[in-house]
Amino acid sequence: xxxxxxxxxxxxxxxxxxxxxxxxxxxxxxxxxxxxxxxxxxxxxxxxxxxxxxxxxxxxxxxxxxxxxxxxxxxxxxxxxxxxxxxxxxxxxxxxxxxxxxxxxxxxxxxxxxxxxxxxxxxxxxxxxxxxxxxxxxxxxxxxxxxxxxxxxxxxxxxxxxxxxxxxxxxxxxxxxxxxxxxxxxxxxxxxxxxxxxxxxxxxxxxxxxxxxxxxxxxxxxxxxxxxxxxxxxxxxxxxxxxxxxxxxxxxxxxxxxxxxxxxxxxxxxxxxxxxxxxxxxxxxxxxxxxxxxxxxxxxxxxxxxxxxxxxxxxxxxxxxxxxxxxxxxxxxxxxxxxxxxxxxxxxxxxxxxxxxxxxxxxxxxxxxxxxxxxxxxxxxxxxxxxxxxxxxxxxxxxxxxxxxxxxxxxxxxxxxx
Amino acid sequence: xxxxxxxxxxxxxxxxxxxxxxxxxxxxxxxxxxxxxxxxxxxxxxxxxxxxxxxxxxxxxxxxxxxxxxxxxxxxxxxxxxxxxxxxxxxxxxxxxxxxxxxxxxxxxxxxxxxxxxxxxxxxxxxxxxxxxxxxxxxxxxxxxxxxxxxxxxxxxxxxxxxxxxxxxxxxxxxxxxxxxxxxxxxxxxxxxxxxxxxxxxxxxxxxxxxxxxxxxxxxxxxxxxxxxxxxxxxxxxxxxxxxxxxxxxxxxxxxxxxxxxxxxxxxxxxxxxxxxxxxxxxxxxxxxxxxxxxxxxxxxxxxxxxxxxxxxxxxxxxxxxxxxxxxxxxxxxxxxxxxxxxxxxxxxxxxxxxxxxxxxxxxxxxxxxxxxxxxxxxxxxxxxxxxxxxxxxxxxxxxxxxxxxxxxxxxxxxxxx
Numbered sequence: 001x002x003x004x005x006x007x008x009x010x011x012x013x014x015x016x017x018x019x020x021x022x023x024x025x026x027x028x029x030x031x032x033x034x035x036x037x038x039x040x041x042x043x044x045x046x047x048x049x050x051x052x053x054x055x056x057x058x059x060x061x062x063x064x065x066x067x068x069x070x071x072x073x074x075x076x077x078x079x080x081x082x083x084x085x086x087x088x089x090x091x092x093x094x095x096x097x098x099x100x101x102x103x104x105x106x107x108x109x110x111x112x113x114x115x116x117x118x119x120x121x122x123x124x125x126x127x128x129x130x131x132x133x134x135x136x137x138x139x140x141x142x143x144x145x146x147x148x149x150x151x152x153x154x155x156x157x158x159x160x161x162x163x164x165x166x167x168x169x170x171x172x173x174x175x176x177x178x179x180x181x182x183x184x185x186x187x188x189x190x191x192x193x194x195x196x197x198x199x200x201x202x203x204x205x206x207x208x209x210x211x212x213x214x215x216x217x218x219x220x221x222x223x224x225x226x227x228x229x230x231x232x233x234x235x236x237x238x239x240x241x242x243x244x245x246x247x248x249x250x251x252x253x254x255x256x257x258x259x260x261x262x263x264x265x266x267x268x269x270x271x272x273x274x275x276x277x278x279x280x281x282x283x284x285x286x287x288x289x290x291x292x293x294x295x296x297x298x299x300x301x302x303x304x305x306x307x308x309x310x311x312x313x314x315x316x317x318x319x320x321x322x323x324x325x326x327x328x329x330x331x332x333x334x335x336x337x338x339x340x341x342x343x344x345x346x347x348x349x350x351x352x353x354x355x356x357x358x359x360x361x362x363x364x365x366x367x368x369x370x371x372x373x374x375x376x377x378x379x380x381x382x383x384x385x386x387x388x389x390x391x392x393x394x395x396x397x398x399x400x401x402x403x404x405x406x407x408x409x410x411x412x413x414x415x416x417x418x
Numbered sequence: 419x420x421x422x423x424x425x426x427x428x429x430x431x432x433x434x435x436x437x438x439x440x441x442x443x444x445x446x447x448x449x450x451x452x453x454x455x456x457x458x459x460x461x462x463x464x465x466x467x468x469x470x471x472x473x474x475x476x477x478x479x480x481x482x483x484x485x486x487x488x489x490x491x492x493x494x495x496x497x498x499x500x501x502x503x504x505x506x507x508x509x510x511x512x513x514x515x516x517x518x519x520x521x522x523x524x525x526x527x528x529x530x531x532x533x534x535x536x537x538x539x540x541x542x543x544x545x546x547x548x549x550x551x552x553x554x555x556x557x558x559x560x561x562x563x564x565x566x567x568x569x570x571x572x573x574x575x576x577x578x579x580x581x582x583x584x585x586x587x588x589x590x591x592x593x594x595x596x597x598x599x600x601x602x603x604x605x606x607x608x609x610x611x612x613x614x615x616x617x618x619x620x621x622x623x624x625x626x627x628x629x630x631x632x633x634x635x636x637x638x639x640x641x642x643x644x645x646x647x648x649x650x651x652x653x654x655x656x657x658x659x660x661x662x663x664x665x666x667x668x669x670x671x672x673x674x675x676x677x678x679x680x681x682x683x684x685x686x687x688x689x690x691x692x693x694x695x696x697x698x699x700x701x702x703x704x705x706x707x708x709x710x711x712x713x714x715x716x717x718x719x720x721x722x723x724x725x726x727x728x729x730x731x732x733x734x735x736x737x738x739x740x741x742x743x744x745x746x747x748x749x750x751x752x753x754x755x756x757x758x759x760x761x762x763x764x765x766x767x768x769x770x771x772x773x774x775x776x777x778x779x780x781x782x783x784x785x786x787x788x789x790x791x792x793x794x795x796x797x798x799x800x801x802x803x804x805x806x807x808x809x810x811x812x813x814x815x816x817x818x819x820x821x822x823x824x825x826x827x828x829x830x831x832x833x834x835x836x
Contacts, residue, residue, distance in 0.1 A: 002498050004521035010502035011514035018511070080420050084428035093436070093567075094766045096429035100759045103422035108725040115726070129729040149511075307526040308533070311547040341518045348512045356781065363774065 012293045018149035023282035030275040031078045038068040040171035043130035047175045051182020095143040105133040123179035151354035159212035166204030167267045173197040174260035181253035186242035196384035228262040364402040371405035430711045436567035441700035448693040449496045456486040458589035461548035469600020513561040523551040541597035569772035577630035578692045584622030585685045591615040592678035599671035604660035614802035646680040782820040789823035
């Protein structure tokens with residue numbers, strides 16, 4: 001027969017198990033972010049290569065493909081360690097499904113490179129192909145953030161997700177700009193696309209800023225991080241102010257690529273800091289939870305308290321948590337199992353509430369993305385146009401973007417199938 | 419090295435695992451509902467016994483205690499089967515914590531009965547003590563509903579939770595009414611309490627009605643279920659219309675108890691139907707998911723498709739789900755792994771959205787309960803008064819109850835500690 005203490009201990013072990021899973025997830029997120037970084041470089045160099053009609057950048061591109069392959073092997077090895085035997089419920093299914101999708105993309109990567117070697121695809125198609133694979137990798141990071149069971153870890157994952165997503169928009173900007181310079185001719189459609197990418201970038205970085213821990217934010221706003229920005233803004237100006245069809249100096253393509261890359265490398269450092277901090281945080285939390293578990297274990301030797309205490313105690317476990325309750329960890333000397341059960345219930349409740357709040361921001365993002373996807377599919381819009389349409393609707397109706405997205409999605413069923 | 423198909427299969431296994439866990443949870447919810455039913459009867463008979471100053475109902479009460487003990491043993495046996503060794507993350511911790519709390523109550527139950535045998539506690543205290551234990555059992559059902567990974571199952575659990583909660587308000591009404599009749603004197607405070615219990619009952623049954631499957635709703639609205647209601651309403655009228663201090667006929671206590679009990683027994687039949695349907699639904703879903711898994715397994719023998727298909731396919735897995743996507747299950751003959759990955763991602767997304775919507779209703783309930791708890795603690799209000807205050811605030815501010823609750827909870831930190 002199991003006792004209350006057995007379940008108290010089991011609840012704590014569940015927490016520890018969740019944290020250990022998160023610590024492993026953090027390593028998966030880390031290697032995914034690194035693979036994204038390599039693919040972004042490969043995309044940029046491929047666009048330079050394609051833009052120069054295969055005349056330049058072949059060597060740099062080949063070297064980069066080697067580097068990408070190395071991190072891809074690492075990614076496959078890390079994800080090969082994922083325990084697909086013992087099933088996890090719910091989010092596990094979603095995460096696995098995202099991983100399966102990434103693997104489809106990685107399996108086709110060499111075939112894609114073959115097409116690009118032969119210059120069979122243009123820069124737009126190349127950019128879109130790499131963006132698709134990067135988006136698949138980002139979806140893995142998104143699910144990791146969404147499935148985290150600890151609110152503090154979840155918040156860090158949300159910060160990281162937004163930062164990587166912002167960096168991806170910066171990467172697409174690099175690719176589109178590189179293609180423009182390399183072609184040597186301005187183009188108003190691509191100028192529009194660049195504006196959209198810059199705006200999306202800034203939106204992600206604002207979200208990052210609102211949830212990131214101070215250390216990572218400080219690193220991102222430090223002078224060496226923002227230094228490339230002045231030169232980047234100068235070249236951005238060159239790109240935007242050129243009228244449609246005007247000549248662009250192809251020799252600027254290298255400068256553009258370099259300054260964009262310097263900025264993205266600075267972003268990579270912030271990412272590295274975020275993932276390292278995340279792993280450290282998981283480690284601390286596991287150690288703390290294990291210390292709590294050990295101290296609970298000592299309780300079993302204690303004499304049973306007054307059996308009536310359950311019916312006499314004034315507190316109720318559904319009541320509001322005491323301030324700092326999520327911090328937890330008071331040594332349970334001379335405390336009854338009932339008090340510990342109350343404390344644990346309060347703390348879990350407070351954690352659940354906090355988690356709910358963090359996940360709400362992810363859910364908003366998901367709704368907006370899906371509403372955009374719906375507009376793109378049904379009205380044949382580009383992503384930039386879909387985003388603009390959604391924003392315009394929100395302004396006209398004086399509603400939040402997420403509310404407009406939700407209203408749009410609720411109409412999805414009555415729209416004709418695409 | 420793991421392939422996309424490996425992860426596709428793993429995602430499906432996760433779903434099956436989640437469903438199997440739910441099927442087991444359904445049996446736990448079933449035995450909890452049955453224990454609640456016995457404790458409710460025990461509370462009612464104890465109140466008759468106490469109200470008659472120990473002159474009557476001693477025998478019926480003793481027989482009921484025997485019946486309660488039998489179901490308690492069953493409850494302990496079923497929960498003893500819960501695997502506390504292999505930890506589940508997140509919700510598992512919360513569920514275990516709730517179970518630990520129930521066990522504290524069950525361990526003190528015999529001590530409580532001793533107090534009541536000796537008539538050391540009055541009917542109010544007795545009612546409150548049993549209500550506390552029933553609330554602890556209901557919290558287990560609540561967590562089960564909250565942790566369900568399948569939206570359809572989750573919706574049934576929400577229906578069941580609301581129904582059991584409604585029945586508990588009916589049970590408290592029986593206990594308070596029985597005590598009033600047995601004392602033989604009307605009392606305005608208890609009349610207020612009865613009005614609150616009836617209102618709360620109706621609110622829960624409305625929520626049940628809005629989410630329950632048609633079979634259970636039909637059973638609940640069938641003539642034999644609503645038959646006791648006319649006699650109940652007549653006795654309710656006797657109780658409410660008596661001025662404070664007026665005499666009540668003690669011999670009506672048995673009639674009151676019988677008619678309330680007949681209604682609660684009819685409610686128990688609905689509960690039994692709900693839990694039986696729930697188990698059947700889990701079984702069907704498991705069988706269906708296993709058939710899908712088997713059909714996926716056959717894919718591994720197929721030749722690999724064009725490796726470029728990932729980059730050429732128009733669909734995106736984040737896109738809106740096709741109508742009926744949550745139903746799933748199309749035989750994957752001549753379909754590629756990529757298509758299956760897309761379908762799975764869409765289906766899981768649609769399920770996640772649906773689940774989010776079901777859980778939102780639970781979350782609202784949780785917020786309102788916690789706001790009420792806050793008011794009770796800080797303003798020394800009874801539950802009925804706290805509920806009335808909250809509702810009055812909502813009406814004055816022309817806002818939803820849940821919004822007022824949320825605003826109140828957000829102020830909790832600035833309130834002085836109790």
